[in-house]
Amino acid sequence: MTADVRTTHHGGPQALPPRTHRSRAPRRRGAFGVPLFLTAVSLAFLAPLLLAVYASLRPYEETAENGYFSWPDRLSFDYYNQAYTESGMGRYFTNTLLIAVPAVIVTLFLASFAAFAISRLRIRGGVILLMLFTAGNLLPPQVIVTPLYALFLKIPLPWWMSDSLTLYDSFWALIVVNIGFQMGFCVFVLSNFMRTLPREILEAAIVDGAGVWTQFWRITLPLCRPALAALATLEFTWIYNDFLWALIFISNPDKLPITSSLNNLRGQFFTDYNLLAAGSVLVALPTVLVFLLLQRHFIAGLTLGAGKG
Structure with a gap:
C-alpha cells in the first residue's frame, strides 16, 4: 500500500493518506421485504382476474367435474367468440x-x-x-x-x-x-x-x-x-x-x-x-x-x- 504525493502551493511535496478500499454499505433490513410484500399485494388484487381468464379458457363440463383449480385438459378461446356474439x-x-x-x-x-x-x-x-x-x-x-x-x-x-x-x-x-x-x-x-x-x-x-x-x-x-x-x-x-x-x-x-x-x-x-x-x-x-x-x-x-x- 503506497502513499500518494501531491505538491502544495509552496512547491513542497505533501504526503496523502494511503488509499484504502471502501467497504460496501451493509444492506438495509427489509430490502427484500418491501418487494415481496408489494408482489404479494399485487397478486392478491390480480387473483380474481387471473382466475376469470383461466376459467374462460376451459369448458364448463371440465370445471364442473374437476373444479376450477384443477389442471386443464385443454384450453381454447371458444367462449370469447360465443360471449361476443x-x-x-x-x-x-x-x-x-x-x-x-x-x-x-x-x-x-x-x-x-x-x-x-x-x-x-x-x-x-x-x-x-x-x-x-x-x-x-x-x-x-x-x-x-x-x-x-x-x-x-x-x-x-x-x-x-x-x-x-x-x-x-x-x-x-x-x-x-x-x-x-x-x-x-x-x-x-x-x-x-x-x-x-x-x-x-x-x-x-x-x-x-x-x-x-x-x-x-x-x-x-x-x-x-x-x-x-x-x-x-x-x-x-x-x-x-x-x-x-x-x-x-x-x-x-x-x-x-x-x-x-x-x-x-x-x-x-x-x-x-x-x-x-x-x-x-x-x-x-x-x-x-x-x-x-x-x-x-x-x-x-x-x-x-x-x-x-
Whole structure:
C-alpha cells in the first residue's frame, strides 16, 4: 500500500493518506421485504382476474367435474367468440362510447374552466366554490336517484337529439348525470395542480397583453396535460364501468351500456360461469387498453410535484 504525493502551493511535496478500499454499505433490513410484500399485494388484487381468464379458457363440463383449480385438459378461446356474439357486445360497446367519450370531454373542459378561475384568477368566493365542488363528492348517488328520475321524466328533448320525448331513456340522461357527479373531483384535482404552476408564466403573458382566454387556453391548459391525461383515464374507467345510472334511466334494451350486456349471458335456469367469465374479460379489455395508451401521462400526472416541499 503506497502513499500518494501531491505538491502544495509552496512547491513542497505533501504526503496523502494511503488509499484504502471502501467497504460496501451493509444492506438495509427489509430490502427484500418491501418487494415481496408489494408482489404479494399485487397478486392478491390480480387473483380474481387471473382466475376469470383461466376459467374462460376451459369448458364448463371440465370445471364442473374437476373444479376450477384443477389442471386443464385443454384450453381454447371458444367462449370469447360465443360471449361476443350471444351478448351483442358490439352494439353495447358503441352505446358506451356514445356515453363515456362526450361525458369525459365535457367534464374535463368545464372542470378546467372552474379550476382556472378558482386557482389562477383568485375570484371572490373561490375557496367556498371549491368546498362546494368537493362536498359534492361526499353525496351518495343513491340519495338523489328518485328526484332525478322524476326530473328527467319532465325535461323534454327535441326530436333530433333523441327518439324519446324526454330526457329519460336517452343517452343524454347518462351523460348529464356523469358530468354532474364527476365535476367535483376533477375541479379539486385540477385546481390543486394549477396552483403548483409558476405564476411568473402568467404574469409574463399578462405583460405581453394576453387576455384571460389566452392565459387559459394557450398557457395554462397545455401545462396541465399530465393531470388531464390522468383524469381522463380515471373518468373513462369510472363512466365505462357504471351500471347504476343505466339501470335507472334507460328502459330501452338497445340503449344499455356494455356493462349490461353481461346480463344477456345469464340464463333463466342455468348460467355458464365460464362463458360469463369470458364476457367479463372482454368487457374489461377497453379500460386496460386506455390505461396502457395513457400510462406515461397517467403516472406523470400522479407523481408530478411529489418531490416539492
